[in-house]
Amino acid sequence: MNPEKVLTIAIPAYNASKFLPKCLQSLVDSNELERMEVLVIDDGSKESQDEVVRPYIDRFPQSIQMIHKENGGHGSVINKAAEIATGKYLKILDADDWVVSKNMKLLLDSLERLNADVVITHFDMVDAEERFRQPFTTENVEFGKIYTMDDLAQLPQSAYACSTFHGIFYRLAFYRSTQIQMSEKVFYEDQEYATLPFCFASGVVFLNLTIYQYLVGRPGQSVSHENQVKRLPEIKFILDSLICFYQTHYDMSESRKRYFQYKIGAVILSYYVAALLKNPDRRKGRHDADALRRELHQNSFDLMKTTEKKYWITKGLHFVHMTPDGLERIKRTHFYYILKKFI
DSSP states (O other), X not given: XXXXXXXXXXXXXXXXXXXXXXXXXXXXXXXXXXXXXXXXXXXXXXXXXXXHHHHHHHHOTTTEEEEEEOOOOHHHXXXXXXXXXXXXXXXXXXXXXXXXXXXXXXXXXXXXXXXXSEEEEEEEEEETTOSOEEEEOOOSSOTTOEEOHHHHHXXXXXXXXXXXXXXXXXXXXXXXXXXXOOOOSSSOTHHHHTTTTGGGOXXXXXXXXXXXXXXXXXXXXXXXXXXXXXXXXXXXXXXXXXXXHHHHTTTSOHHXXXXXXXXXXXXXXXXXXXXXXXXXXXXXXXXXXXXXXXXXXXXXXXXHHHTHHHHHHHHHHHHTTOOHHHHHHHHTSHHHHHHHHHO
8 A cells, every 4th residue: 555645546448538637626626636646557558648647647647547458348437447556535427527626635634544454435326417416415314423233223214324435435454355356348347346345344434525426327327228239238247246145245244245235236226227118129039127027036036025115106107108207307305205215
């Protein structure tokens, strides 16, 4: 570890020249680069990104580096970052996203003081045209308190709202100690990142800070409607990976199992939504959703039971011909937060 660097921020960059300036500038504008290590990891891009990154390296050679590697997908960048990082904490920041610059000093002050395995902050989801900003905040917790997994199990699920790729910071020594590798050459491995290491945590701290700005609605994103349908087999691959891990570690404590079930449930819901609400081939969508439910019934009955509401509510929306655009509009209303409590 580099004792001078409180935080390593690794930026997976694949053909991201258009987005990197805004991402990097948000870090520069924090005026806290001396406490950060920024690793721009070029994942075998087809375009040269050096000319975009080089001016930042020249200005901040002690903080910003560019690493080149063969293409292996987002998960391979996380694996590489965990291998070479030197900061006390590790954060992955996608190249088309950015941070709230003015909050970075408070974040770094906190990370410098803390020694918890996991630190969680709020984040915002931002439309590609910045027409709206949807905040994701942690509720029903005491900020700054160190929670054990047993403590977390006593909280309502709203406490997990930011336990995602966008909200999580891992203490690097802890992350390495789990020896967990992300799946490579596949999308949606961020679900592994927010689930597998987290389950081994001894201490989790929530901070009342908004840091990550998550861009959505950009054409070509893995979370776009079209790509979610096209890559449904990849969502299934990650789901199978999580279920395999869950079954292999079934002797984990009940509190860790509860978190795991919550996270797997979110992936199962994503699969049902992509199949039933986003696939224009409605018959194929019903077939895929029903096939997953049958598989869960046969191989993971406890997971099926905990996700039955998700299946029936999503299928109900399917039968009333809910469209992807309609679903997105609902997500921006208070009704969506009420609905989430039931699924």
